[in-house]
Amino acid sequence: MKSMSSDHTDDTRQLVEVDLGVRSYPIHIGTGLLRDAGLLRPHIRGRQVCVVSNDTVAPLYLDTVCQALAGFDTTQFIFPDGEEFKTLDTVSTLYDHLLGANFGRSATLIALGGGVVGDMVGFAAATYQRGIDFIQIPTTLLSQVDSSVGGKTGVNRPQGKNMVGAFYQPKCVLADCATLDTLPDRELKAGLAEVIKYGLINNREFLHWLDANLDSLLARDRQALAHAIRVSCEEKAAIVAMDEREGGIRAILNLGHTFGHAIETAMGYGNWLHGEAVATGMVMAAAYSQRQGLLSQADAEYVRTLIGRAGLPVIPPDTIDADTFISLMSRDKKADSGRIKLILLEQLGKAFVSATVETEDLAAFLAPGL
Ligand code: NAD
Numbered sequence: 001m002k003s004m005s006s007d008h009t010d011d012t013r014q015l016v017e018v019d020l021g022v023r024s025y026p027i028h029i030g031t032g033l034l035r036d037a038g039l040l041r042p043h044i045r046g047r048q049v050c051v052v053s054n055d056t057v058a059p060l061y062l063d064t065v066c067q068a069l070a071g072f073d074t075t076q077f078i079f080p081d082g083e084e085f086k087t088l089d090t091v092s093t094l095y096d097h098l099l100g101a102n103f104g105r106s107a108t109l110i111a112l113g114g115g116v117v118g119d120m121v122g123f124a125a126a127t128y129q130r131g132i133d134f135i136q137i138p139t140t141l142l143s144q145v146d147s148s149v150g151g152k153t154g155v156n157r158p159q160g161k162n163m164v165g166a167f168y169q170p171k172c173v174l175a176d177c178a179t180l181d182t183l184p185d186r187e188l189k190a191g192l193a194e195v196i197k198y199g200l201i202n203n204r205e206f207l208h209w210l211d212a213n214l215d216s217l218l219a220r221d222r223q224a225l226a227h228a229i230r231v232s233c234e235e236k237a238a239i240v241a242m243d244e245r246e247g248g249i250r251a252i253l254n255l256g257h258t259f260g261h262a263i264e265t266a267m268g269y270g271n272w273l274h275g276e277a278v279a280t281g282m283v284m285a286a287a288y289s290q291r292q293g294l295l296s297q298a299d300a301e302y303v304r305t306l307i308g309r310a311g312l313p314v315i316p317p318d319t320i321d322a323d324t325f326i327s328l329m330s331r332d333k334k335a336d337s338g339r340i341k342l343i344l345l346e347q348l349g350k351a352f353v354s355a356t357v358e359t360e361d362l363a364a365f366l367a368p369g370l
């Protein structure tokens with residue numbers, strides 16, 4: 001993983017490389033990148049391109065992307081906005097659109113939107129005619145710092161999130177900070193949860209930078225956002241380069257996610273945003289780390305305070321009882337034959353995978369009033 005500042009005229013411009021041998025790719029970060037045809041074109045092999053987006057993002061940015069694609073045979077596929085549309089049904093409709101347009105194996109899909117669009121387009125690209133190229137243009141903070149990077153693609157099933165999918169890397173990622181101008185506040189904060197995650201799992205210095213610059217990030221200061229996106233992408237790229245298919249260390253990227261996915265599933269997709277559920281999940285993981293004698297009370301409190309200051313929820317819904325939590329957490333993809341694994345913190349800035357979670361102890365931790 002390398003990174004550098006790549007343009008003198010745009011002082012938010014950054015380049016991070018995901019180092020995966022023949023599957024390596026650049027992440028371009030900056031302002032106004034959607035208009036920069038020169039960033040997109042080198043990553044498109046054939047003539048056929050399909051830009052996939054949803055009915056919220058398309059009216060905002062689709063024309064700009066299509067203008068940058070002048071000269072290609074470009075089609076558009078727009079589906080309704082929402083986590084509930086991250087399904088095999090939507091992917092199936094996309095396959096039919098591509099088949100109807102006679103898309104062949106040199107075609108490229110472009111995902112324009114947040115993590116829902118990116119995860120689904122990546123999965124469609126991985127499977128259409130056994131695999132075609134795709135490019136990520138993430139337009140939420142969460143997708144710019146997390147979901148567009150690292151090649152996890154997939155769709156939800158009623159039994160759980162992202163239960164069907166593939167590891168499949170994009171050809172490039174364009175993270176245009178200017179698209180964050182139109183992002184609702186609640187979504188910005190949800191993205192901050194994943195940014196804070198990188199500080200907690202592997203970069204204490206960044207955690208302190210976030211603590212000091214939280215107000216600038218919440219005020220959408222472009223420089224602060226570009227810095228946060230760059231460091232987040234560097235952290236993720238380094239971990240993915242070590243463990244692309246999550247045989248080990250990559251699992252630490254799931255800090256807070258085992259609790260968080262249980263919250264999302266129990267509450268119904270879309271009621272709690274993914275980032276909100278992860279935020280509360282990270283507070284719970286820190287508290288559980290304290291219970292295990294790993295973190296001090298002050299450190300666990302630091303996590304709760306920082307996440308609360310970011311405007312994110314720090315307490316799980318009281319409608320989810322301990323049994324429901326345990327049942328949903330046992331279905332987590334990290335669980336081994338139903339045995340729950342958690343990402344815990346041995347200190348601020350250092351996470352590890354705990355394979356020794358005792359269900360009874362976890363149930364006691366999750367019981368009301370504790
Ligand atoms: P999202 O894709 O639902 O986007 C959030 C909302 O913002 C949507 O309403 C969307 O239409 C809207 N939006 C997007 N960009 C906008 C813009 N620039 N201006 C205005 N509105 C905009 O949610 P998300 O938080 O981006 O992603 C969550 C999804 O990502 C979940 O499905 C989660 O499972 C997945 N995810 C995947 C990974 C991975 O590694 N693949 C990692 C984290 C999360």
Ligand code: GLY
Nearest residue numbers: 150152250253254
């Ligand atoms: N979002 C977790 C991962 O990409 O591994």
